[in-house]
Amino acid sequence: MIRLHNYTLSGSCYKVRLLLGFLEIQHELVAVDFFPGQEHKSVEFSAINPLQQIPVLDDGNLRLRDAQAILAYLARRYDTGRTWLPDDPARFGQVMMWLGFAGTELMAASAARLHDAFGFDLDIDRARSDAHAAFAVLDDHLAERQILGQTWLVGDTPTIADVACFPYVALSGDGGIGQEHYPNLRIWQKAFRRLPRFDAVSGVPEFV
């Protein structure tokens, strides 16, 4: 049985849970007390992931850290339709490009949320302004996609690029980041929330 070392309110764990749901993969969740317990900083958890980060996925003898790597593995291993991580080299490359974006630039929105919702000590003005810059990049891309009559970041169907980018966009209000300036981003999120087997989380309503 697949085991996900998970904290429910973590956007990075949320993206993995979303894909597990979309692909209908049986799994069990191992609760990590990220807040307030800081269990991810413990000696025991450091043995699971020396980077002291969640999520971590166990599938048999395979242990993976990094939400984006986990998404890519699950899609390659379990998506028999091969749509969530396309084989076509150009689309594969585009998906990887947005995975990289989700793990770096977009994490500014996560930082703002860690500050506001979990009391982390960090430069909140910088986090918010970096998040807005990342959202503008995503909104610009989606504006072009929508002019072309497309809904998703890459190709004709949702991919792990959408899954990787969705959580910290959808949860941005928790970090004091409004979405009034991103109409195309809002339209994309609504489409994502209407996907079959979409799973809501605190801060992302199931009703759309």
Added chain:
Amino acid sequence: MGAALALDTTQATALALSAHIPPGDVHPAILNGFELAVWRDSAGQLNLWEDRCPHRGMRLSFGFVRQDRLTCLYHGWEFGSDSGCKRIPAHPDLEPPKTLCAKPFAVAERFGMVVLNGAPHDDGTWYGVRTIFVPRPLQDVAIPDISETPWRTDGPFMLGTIDTHQVAVALHATSDGHSAIHVTTTHPDMDKRLSLARALVDHRQAMTQETT
């Protein structure tokens, strides 16, 4: 909360692209700091309301549309197109009194845009290009240089030409010194609309750099 803001309803103002408000969706818009909810019922009927639920002040743009009703996300109060509250889930047997209503504003569509206080008009087929936001007060916003002919003014719109097709631009002040630039066109060619959208990104980039 700051001082109560009033909405200027004496003039027409374009607030969003029609294409950005699909049937069955609600979206926020801010005009001079005043928060509005723009929504269409599932049949496509457009509504423009203050973005406040009369119950607890929740932003209605966080809610959702089912058939001809907008539902507040907080306690599920349902409002009809006449802005009246139709159902309160916590009191399912209660017929809500007529005094419980959202605050509606006159709205129409023109040149492919949603217009506060606009007059209904059949303008033919318009395509959405983009809404971009720039960190500039309204009086300092430069009109993007995308028309092949001099702009001509029509109410809140500036109308120009691209390849014998029309292009429309409208502006409004949002909040915190930001402004929105809305662009639509009758140009049927997708690639042309893509290049227009890219020109607007460049325009925003130029205006942002001048500010900082």
